Amino acid sequence: MKKPADPRKLFYTRADLEADGFDPLRDLGFPGEFPYTRGIQPTMYRGRLWTMRQYAGMGDAEESNRRYKFLLANGTAGLSVAFDLPTQIGYDSDDPMSLGEVGKVGVAIDSLEDMERLFDGIRLDTISTSMTINATASILLALYVAVAKRTGAEVRKLSGTVQNDILKEYIARGTYIYPIRDAMRIVTDMFGWANAEAPEWNTISISGYHMREAGSTAAQEVAFTLADGMAYVQAALDAGLEVDRFAPRLSFFFNAHNDFFEEVAKFRCARRVWAHIMRERFGATNPRSLMLRFHTQTAGSTLTAQQPENNIVRTAVQALAAVMGGTQSLHTNGYDEALALPTEEAARIALRTQQIIAMESGVAQTVDPFAGSYYVESLTNGIEREVRGYLERIDAMGGMRRAIEKGWVQQEIQSAAYEYQQAVDSGEAVVVGVNRFSRENEPGIPIQRIDEQLERRQVERLRALRARRDATRWAEAVSRVKEHARSGANLMPAILEAVESYATVGEIAGAMREVFGEYRESVVI
Structure with missing residues (x-):
């Protein structure tokens, strides 16, 4: 996004880094070592590629199960489940509040029977599953565990993530249910339970993605995400949990937006700042407690309904930024998602985008290739200054929960979104195919359609x-x-x-x- 208060220079030199007091050993170190600026693993993608995890869920459990098997057959390495709106906010499909929304933006899950159908024929002990669910995360995790137990999978070996980031719901998405204090109690209950019963499961994915989709800047995305993370860590400590017992299972979720170099710098900055926070503020000593592990999704808000094929290029650039920034897993959006849920063809192209980056581009052959770049290191340092400034302001307000309750975080994001939209409307920010290089009489493309009878069938099964x-x-x-x-x-x-x-x-x-x-x-x- 445009940052008029901090314009980029024409070119960068060593003097820019010297002005920042940049110390390569202190601020970069080596891959796999504190402060993890260069990546959390010594060999990164030379040792293992990122997990190619395509987000999917539509209609009922059977329809989504078919899409999962299609993606697995085409080379995806992990599943990522999208749930419909009623499931996200704790209403059954036959509730009056659910009318017209069943299965529309994800899969409808009402019961253990639905969950069994969703994963029919898929071995849960051989894959990693991410579930994008927050207010009802405890229930969906319990359903997943129940299915695993019934199929003979060992719960302690289950691998995956439940998003479970309720704070960002109050900030940016709105699929909350309970008051913040009670919602945080549910989150920490999950931390404690999984630590004993499902130690390989990531019990939270602290998410900046939706704040970026709502219009935040890159620095705001990092700052508010890390502030949420700090609130969860403090809540867990207050609940009597030991930091080095639960912190290694914390994970994060970021957006990959259009500004390529800014996005690379953003990811590197986030790792460095989090490592310092965990060591200096919370006294963590386990190296895994200091590592910011993150999933990335390309930016849905940048996809355009006009000339949708252009979205293939946008997604490729964004995915490359995520990889160059050191992501642990990645979802690439379908080019048709500004119009509907992705078709199989769009999902295949999105997955092939990742596979081409991984296997043809050569970018996986070395760790953090931009390290030492005057430009990238200056961007990284500049984002870090903004992030720390935001964190100081949040601390002065009494922490993230208080900042959310006051509406301050929401207002900051709304202001950034407004400024960006003004730039688009004026043509200062170019959106190819929309405010420049547009054309009349756009040809249509095939889109995914949800069977209108699905809701009736789902209600009948539930009853x-x-x-x-x-x-x-x-x-x-x-x-x-x-x-x-x-x-x-x-x-x-x-x-x-x-x-x-x-x-x-x-x-x-x-x-x-x-x-x-x-x-x-x-x-x-």
């Missing part, structure tokens, strides 16, 4: 499940969720028992609603 499940077992399990919510006991065992009794996502979320209530957003003017 049939309710009719045949053991009502006594179900009622007792849902009651235990309420008891754990009230008593402060860890919620995960009760939620797992509830999903195994065929309690639905809406029923479990509703039980916690009865105890915690719902969050009401502050109005930002």
Whole structure:
């Protein structure tokens, strides 16, 4: 994004780094060593390529299962599940609030039966699965664990991530349910449970992606994401967890936007700042606690409905920035996603984009090839100064939770988004095919369409499940969720028992609603 207050220079020299007080040994070090500016592994992609993880979910479980098998057959290395809006905010498919939204922006999951159909024929102990779910993350993780247990997979060996980043929902997305304090308690309950029961599972993906999609700058994306991370670490410490027990499983999720060099610098800066925060602020000593591991998705907000084929090029540039910045996993968007969920053809091209970068471009042959570049190191240092300035302001407000409740973070992002849109509207920021090089009479392209009968079928399945499940077992399990919510006991065992009794996502979320209530957003003017 454009940063008018900090214009780029025509060219950079050693003097620019000297002015920053840049010390290569202190600020760069070596790959796999503190402060991890150059990457978290000594060999990076020479040892192992990033995980090619294509985000997908549409309609019902069967339709999504077919797409997952298609992606696996075409070389994807990990699954990434998109859930529909009712599932994200804890409503069942037959709830009046769900009308017209079932299966529209992701897969509809109401019960353990749906989850079993979603992963039918896929060995959960042989793949890594990421689930983009937040307010109901505890329920979806329990459903995944229940499916794994039924298929004979060892829960302690399950590999994957549940997004579970509720703070950014209050900032940028809005799929929250509970008041912030109670939502944070659910997050730390998951930390504690997984540490003992599923130690290979990443219990949170602290996400800047959605803040960037909402219009933040690169520096804001890093600053607000790390501030959220600090809030989660402090909450876990307050809950009695040991930093070096849970911190190695923290992971992050960033956006790969259009400004290639700025994005590379952003990723390098984020690793360095987080390493210092964890060591100096939280006293972590385990090297894995200091490593910022992150997934990247190319920027959906940059995709255009006009001349959609141009999005293939945008996605390739963004994906390359993520790789040059040292991402651990990557999703590349389909070129048609400004119009609909991606078709199989668009998903294949998106995956092939990653494969070509990995296997034909040569960029995976050396670690951090931009290290020492006057330009890239100056950009990295400049973003770090902005990030630290934001973190100081957030600390002065009393921390990220307080900054969110005041609406300050939201306002900062809204202001950045407004400035950028003004630049687009004036033509100062060029969007090829939109405000320059546009054409009349755009030809149409095939798009993915969701069967309009899907919602009816999903509701019928859900009602049939309710009719045949053991009502006594179900009622007792849902009651235990309420008891754990009230008593402060860890919620995960009760939620797992509830999903195994065929309690639905809406029923479990509703039980916690009865105890915690719902969050009401502050109005930002």
